Amino acid sequence: xxxxxxxxxxxxxxxxxxxxxxxxxxxxxxxxxxxxxxxxxxxxxxxxxxxxxxxxxxxxxxxxxxxxxxxxxxxxxxxxxxxxxxxxxxxxxxxxxxxxxxxxxxxxxxxxxxxxxxxxxxxxxxxxxxxxxxxxxxxxxxxxxxxxxxxxxxxxxxxxxxxxxxxxxxxxxxxxxxxxxxxxxxxxxxxxxxxxxxxxxxxxxxxxxxxxxxxxxxxxxxxxxxxxxxxxxxxxxxxxxxxxxxxxxxxxxxxxxxxxxxxxxxxxxxxxxxxxxxxxxxxxxxxxxxxxxxxxxxxxxxxxxxxxxxxxxxxxxxxxxxxxxxxxxxxxxxxxxxxxxxxxxxxxxxxxxxxxxxxxxxxxxxxxxxxxxxxxxxxxxxxxxxxxxxxxxxxxxxxxxxxxxxxxxxxxxxxxxxxxxxxxxxxxxxxxxxxx
Numbered sequence: 538x539x540x541x542x543x544x545x546x547x548x549x550x551x552x553x554x555x556x557x558x559x560x561x562x563x564x565x566x567x568x569x570x571x572x573x574x575x576x577x578x579x580x581x582x583x584x585x586x587x588x589x590x591x592x593x594x595x596x597x598x599x600x601x602x603x604x605x606x607x608x609x610x611x612x613x614x615x616x617x618x619x620x621x622x623x624x625x626x627x628x629x630x631x632x633x634x635x636x637x638x639x640x641x642x643x644x645x646x647x648x649x650x651x652x653x654x655x656x657x658x659x660x661x662x663x664x665x666x667x668x669x670x671x672x673x674x675x676x677x678x679x680x681x682x683x684x685x686x687x688x689x690x691x692x693x694x695x696x697x698x699x700x701x702x703x704x705x706x707x708x709x710x711x712x713x714x715x716x717x718x719x720x721x722x723x724x725x726x727x728x729x730x731x732x733x734x735x736x737x738x739x740x741x742x743x744x745x746x747x748x749x750x751x752x753x754x755x756x757x758x759x760x761x762x763x764x765x766x767x768x769x770x771x772x773x774x775x776x777x778x779x780x781x782x783x784x785x786x787x788x789x790x791x792x793x794x795x796x797x798x799x800x801x802x803x804x805x806x807x808x809x810x811x812x813x814x815x816x817x818x819x820x821x822x823x824x825x826x827x828x829x830x831x832x833x834x835x836x837x838x839x840x841x842x843x844x845x846x847x848x849x850x851x852x853x854x855x856x857x858x859x860x861x862x863x864x865x866x867x868x869x870x871x872x873x874x875x876x877x878x879x880x881x882x883x884x885x886x887x888x889x890x891x892x893x894x895x896x897x898x899x900x901x902x903x904x905x906x907x908x909x910x911x912x913x914x915x916x917x918x919x920x921x922x923x924x925x926x927x928x929x930x931x932x933x934x935x936x937x938x939x940x941x942x943x944x945x946x947x948x949x950x951x952x953x954x955x956x957x958x959x960x961x962x963x964x965x966x967x968x969x970x971x972x973x
Contacts, residue, residue, distance in 0.1 A: 585624055586616060614647075616647055640666070672824075674775040685698060697787065698786040699792055701788065701792040708763060776788075802823055880927055912937075
């Protein structure tokens with residue numbers, strides 16, 4: 538038997554409905570925040586990710602799916618969304634558009650060859666945003682507030698926002714040298730990867746998973762202590778805007794993020810979820826003012842975040858969040874003989890085209906079995922076809938909740954359903970609210 542690859546999942550049934558619901562909430566919030574959807578290729582030139590994410594990051598050095606295509610070009614399945622969006626921004630000259638900044642969001646699959654564990658897969662789905670063209674601290678606050686609103690709308694309650702700043706290039710260069718001077722005398726106490734990172738990108742040492750509990754890392758100098766005045770003032774403005782937007786946050790100087798392109802604001806958003814343990818970060822991001830220029834575009838500020846949908850769905854399950862899934866259909870059409878079956882095919886199509894969720898039997902079931910199937914679908918109404926009544930253009934409609942039956946002429950069926958299905962929905966909502 539052929540099985541799915543390690544670190545990948547089949548998503549179907551109720552879980553697929555939860556994914557669809559999460560996507561609907563994401564789309565709704567993005568629309569309110571006025572972010573446009575962008576779709577970039579699943580694979581891109583390997584150079585894009587090596588230059589964009591950075592050679593010293595774990596993603597590039599250990600986790601990318603690389604391959605050579607038939608034109609002998611080096612390609613990589615995208616491991617994250619930002620580099621592809623920035624490439625598109627440059628290639629399509631979005632920087633020349635009148636409406637600035639460019640605010641976009643994506644939602645798609647990424648690929649990382651890492652050890653599969655709960656909430657971390659080799660094929661993962663991420664959504665995220667990128668804002669390109671503005672370095673206003675107000676934009677930083679907006680980008681942080683966006684995932685917070687999505688998580689709260691989905692029903693997660695204990696959301697914690699951790700923020701930090703890496704400062705501008707001058708501050709970052711100063712801090713970089715401070716880290717080199719701090720770690721150099723103890724370099725052999727660090728893992729092999731961190732020894733290589735010391736000269737290339739010492740900030741990556743602070744984000745190391747192997748040495749996470751090493752006292753050297755815990756006592757390391759903090760970025761926030763080596764900021765120039767301009768960077769300090771900017772960070773204060775970001776916090777001021779977060780306060781204005783009603784976003785609770787904690788300044789956490791240990792956050793540096795794992796990618797090379799970050800500057801100024803960086804953040805992680807945690808959900809206090811039973812069973813997540815230390816892996817409770819469900820969204821993260823930051824500012825990357827030098828990335829567009831690094832990839833061949835004009836000097837352009839940018840900021841974004843990303844969040845894994847699989848991890849988000851897992852959080853909803855573990856928190857027992859009641860996701861409002863529609864498991865009902867409007868009408869189930871029932872028949873016995875071949876003549877009635879043809880009417881069933883016609884009526885099923887007609888009702889669907891008029892906006893009703895309609896189903897019928899495709900398995901040659903007995904009438905008794907069709908009743909059971911209708912109940913499995915939680916059908917609100919049953920449409921019972923009878924050859925004699927059909928010759929008179931009449932059908933029997935049964936309310937599956939009250940069990941009341943009415944004989945209806947074909948011409949009156951649509952108006953009747955429009956009126957009574959609306960009434961049926963209101964009654965069900967009132968019944969649900971009274972139970973609560």
